[in-house]
Amino acid sequence: MNRYIPNQHGAWVMLILPFLFGLVAFGGQSLHILLFISWLLLYLLSFPVLQWIKTGKAYKYRQPALVYAGLSIPVLSLLLIYQPDLIGYGIFLGICFVLNMYYARTRNERALINDMIAIVMFCSFIYPVMYIGRTTDWRLATTLFVIAVLYFVGTALYVKTMLRERGNVHYYIGSIFYHIVICGLVSWMNIGLIISFALLLLRSIILPHFKLKSKHVGIIEICFAVLLYVSITILYS
Structure with missing residues (x-):
């Protein structure tokens, strides 16, 4: 099943959280399910597809790629029948994915720039959620997009200090400095967010001193994601 189901906890959170942000702010429609x-x-x-490009092991990843392509095509076609304007968003996703393919091809998919591209792509999902919610509050959507991006960029930096860059003083200091800056930014955007982001700052200062396994880092981060979601629900519903 590891050929079919990604085991990256952070990616699953990025997949779901912006969608939930959008539902909180703009309400749910039946088309949101599709x-x-x-x-x-x-x-x-x-x-x-990315694993195939990275490893060149067609025999291992061809079947799951074909299975998901076969499932995706009719579902996407149905969605575009209802909302043809989303083709523009699809073009944006395609451009981001081409960049992801480049980093996979060069076996550098853990590069920070590639992480930033993925974060922007995942967080941008707030906009089609807003669009299907039949509203044009672009200011609110952009506010939620920025909050999500700030959170996930900070998480990317923090996780590197916990795992791949553990013991790297430059990454550690950079992560702390970044979290201090975003505490100021979110306070300016909505003072109610300061508690959640102050806790994220404390997490970036304290937890890198503990040698936690990747599984535990992922579980803890899911808890912080839930905390942020609760804050967004209280402040923007």
Whole structure:
């Protein structure tokens, strides 16, 4: 099943959280179900395709790629029948995915720039959620997009200090400095967010001193994601 189901905890959170942010702010429509199924299938399709490009092991990843492509095509076609304007968003996703393919091909998919591209792509999902919610509050959507991006960029930096860059003083200091800056930014955007982001700052200062396994880092981060979601629900519903 590891050929079919991605085991990256952070990616699953990025897949779901912006969608939930959008539902909180703009309300749910029945078409949101089809939208999320399409989003999920595209993510599942991207996993074997990128692994195929990275490893060159067609025999291992061809079948899951074909399975997800076969499931994605009719679902996406149905979605575009209802909302043809989303083709523009699809073009944006395609450009981001081409960049992801480049980093997979060069076996550098853990590069920070590639992480930033993925974060922007995942967080941008707030916009089609807003669009299907039949509203044009672009200011609110952009506010939620920025909050999500700030959170996930900070998480990417923090996780590197916990795992791949453990013991790297430059990454550690950079992560702390970044979290201090975003505490100021979110306070300016909505003072109610300061508690959640102050806790994220404390997490970036304290937890790198503990040698936690990747599984535990992922579980803890899911808890912080839930905390942020609760804050968004209270402040923006």
